[in-house]
Amino acid sequence: MELDFERCYRAVDSRDQRFDGWFYTGVTSTGIYCRPSCPAMTPKRPNVRFFPSAAAAQGAGLRACRRCRPDAAPGSPLWDVRADVVGRAMRLIADGVVDREGVPGLAARLGYTERHLHRMLRAELGAGPLALARAQRAQTARTLIETTGLGLAEVAFAAGFGSVRQFNETVREVYGTVPSQLRATRGSRPTPGGPGTITLRLAYRPPLHAAALLEFLADRALPGVEEVRDGTYRRGLRLPHGPAEVALTPTTGYVAATLRLADLRDLAPAVARCRRLFDLDADPEAADQTLAADPALARAVAAEPGIRLPRAVDGFEMALRAVIGQQISLRAATTTLTTLLTHLPHPPAPTPDPAADPGDQEDSVTESAPARRKPLDHRGEPGGASRAGEPGDASRAGGGLRGFPGAEEVLGLPDAAFGMPVARRETIRALARAVAAGEVDLDPGGDRAETVRRLTALPGIGPWTAGYLAMRALGDPDVLLPTDLAVRRGAAALGLPDSPTTLDTYADRWRPWRSYAVIRLWRAA
Numbered sequence: 001m002e003l004d005f006e007r008c009y010r011a012v013d014s015r016d017q018r019f020d021g022w023f024y025t026g027v028t029s030t031g032i033y034c035r036p037s038c039p040a041m042t043p044k045r046p047n048v049r050f051f052p053s054a055a056a057a058q059g060a061g062l063r064a065c066r067r068c069r070p071d072a073a074p075g076s077p078l079w080d081v082r083a084d085v086v087g088r089a090m091r092l093i094a095d096g097v098v099d100r101e102g103v104p105g106l107a108a109r110l111g112y113t114e115r116h117l118h119r120m121l122r123a124e125l126g127a128g129p130l131a132l133a134r135a136q137r138a139q140t141a142r143t144l145i146e147t148t149g150l151g152l153a154e155v156a157f158a159a160g161f162g163s164v165r166q167f168n169e170t171v172r173e174v175y176g177t178v179p180s181q182l183r184a185t186r187g188s189r190p191t192p193g194g195p196g197t198i199t200l201r202l203a204y205r206p207p208l209h210a211a212a213l214l215e216f217l218a219d220r221a222l223p224g225v226e227e228v229r230d231g232t233y234r235r236g237l238r239l240p241h242g243p244a245e246v247a248l249t250p251t252t253g254y255v256a257a258t259l260r261l262a263d264l265r266d267l268a269p270a271v272a273r274c275r276r277l278f279d280l281d282a283d284p285e286a287a288d289q290t291l292a293a294d295p296a297l298a299r300a301v302a303a304e305p306g307i308r309l310p311r312a313v314d315g316f317e318m319a320l321r322a323v324i325g326q327q328i329s330l331r332a333a334t335t336t337l338t339t340l341l342t343h344l345p346h347p348p349a350p351t352p353d354p355a356a357d358p359g360d361q362e363d364s365v366t367e368s369a370p371a372r373r374k375p376l377d378h379r380g381e382p383g384g385a386s387r388a389g390e391p392g393d394a395s396r397a398g399g400g401l402r403g404f405p406g407a408e409e410v411l412g413l414p415d416a417a418f419g420m421p422v423a424r425r426e427t428i429r430a431l432a433r434a435v436a437a438g439e440v441d442l443d444p445g446g447d448r449a450e451t452v453r454r455l456t457a458l459p460g461i462g463p464w465t466a467g468y469l470a471m472r473a474l475g476d477p478d479v480l481l482p483t484d485l486a487v488r489r490g491a492a493a494l495g496l497p498d499s500p501t502t503l504d505t506y507a508d509r510w511r512p513w514r515s516y517a518v519i520r521l522w523r524a525a
Contacts, residue, residue: 033057038068056126092445098133099160158264207306210250238403279308315442317404343417427460490521
């Protein structure tokens with residue numbers, strides 16, 4: 001990855017927060033690397049080097065700045081949206097694949113040899129997959145050290161290190177101090193969350209239109225799985241090592257996240273999925289700038305800057321929701337999904353090791369719930385449309401939220417659990433079989449073009465469903481749904497062409513951010 005020195009240095013000199021996570025500033029005279037927005041004095045040009053990743057800076061022998069904490073910066077939006085191998089690899093590393101399956105597992109998922117994968121990552125990021133995973137483990141370890149009372153040996157293994165010695169050496173190299181000194185910086189207030197509960201701040205690039213984000217999720221909330229109350233989104237998760245519950249509260253500068261984990265090894269995957277759900281690694285100014293260049297969207301962008309693309313914590317869950325929601329209202333889809341869930345045993349709540357101490361939390365900021373709009377109409381596959389409806393009651397008073405069932409569980413359901421036409425039931429089963437067999441990859445590291453091709457080869461899945469999943473499950477920033485009824489209504493409301501063909505042609509000016517345009521058109525509807 002080429003980094004232009006002059007442009008990067010200007011960003012550092014102006015302390016521009018928009019560039020946090022895009023690159024890292026190494027200061028050779030102090031042996032420290034920082035965010036571009038670090039409030040410290042701007043270093044002299046001869047002493048500055050720029051790195052495309054924290055792992056590359058660490059590989060050059062630099063330690064993380066204790067003032068700006070560059071290891072906790074928002075992730076690079078470049079890797080978040082790119083569909084190539086490097087972008088896919090970065091998403092999988094963030095989800096903990098290297099910790100669980102090693103580099104061979106990562107390479108197998110991407111369809112490349114380990115050697116070639118290492119060469120590509122080194123060329124783009126200045127570090128190989130092991131170094132990138134090591135940097136993430138160091139950040140996970142720091143979070144556990146500072147927010148829990150776990151013994152340091154327990155922290156080492158929970159963060160994914162193979163030994164206590166490796167843990168100690170990594171923390172000393174990355175942070176320039178020993179783990180016990182990091183723990184000494186903890187606050188003294190106990191958290192009420194109980195064992196296994198961790199509270200941390202998820203950084204993002206401003207602006208963030210929190211009301212629109214919570215409203216979108218509230219309109220689609222599935223009782224027993226998720227809810228929105230008092231400005232906080234809560235949901236259950238299925239993670240690699242067990243169940244979890246999360247609570248996310250957007251506030252100025254960060255999203256306060258409270259995670260209740262059955263197994264602390266799931267901290268990194270849980271954080272990655274929360275960031276993905278809220279689209280926290282996006283560059284909203286880049287999308288807004290492109291969309292605002294269209295006079296038809298300029299007023300909406302100025303009124304509501306920072307609209308995000310709500311994504312998914314589970315690709316199969318999003319696929320099932322999309323198929324069930326074809327040609328029916330949000331109310332009907334919620335009812336059908338709720339009925340399906342009642343035929344599954346309720347999984348146990350997170351039950352962390354009782355030896356784990358909750359530690360200390362950072363302050364969590366809560367804001368009032370946003371005003372609710374009516375749910376949006378959606379069009380399913382060509383030939384049908386839906387009317388607006390209200391979701392079911394998702395106001396469970398905290399706790400007891402389950403993760404969405406997996407493909408294998410859905411395959412085991414009887415016919416009576418589906419409550420839908422036979423053809424759609426068989427579409428769901430065909431989809432579940434394909435996901436369970438690994439023929440359709442809905443994980444964040446999936447190949448978008450190949451996934452869309454395989455989805456549309458399944459009976460009952462057409463361009464709308466495949467496009468919707470590319471947008472929300474795979475995070476493709478450049479998807480247009482020209483046959484979607486609400487998209488067409490929103491276009492008409494803004495004075496844009498509303499026939500699928502003409503709208504598709506017109507929307508070329510919104511590339512590569514057409515997915516964000518879809519969200520705005522839904523709001524205009």
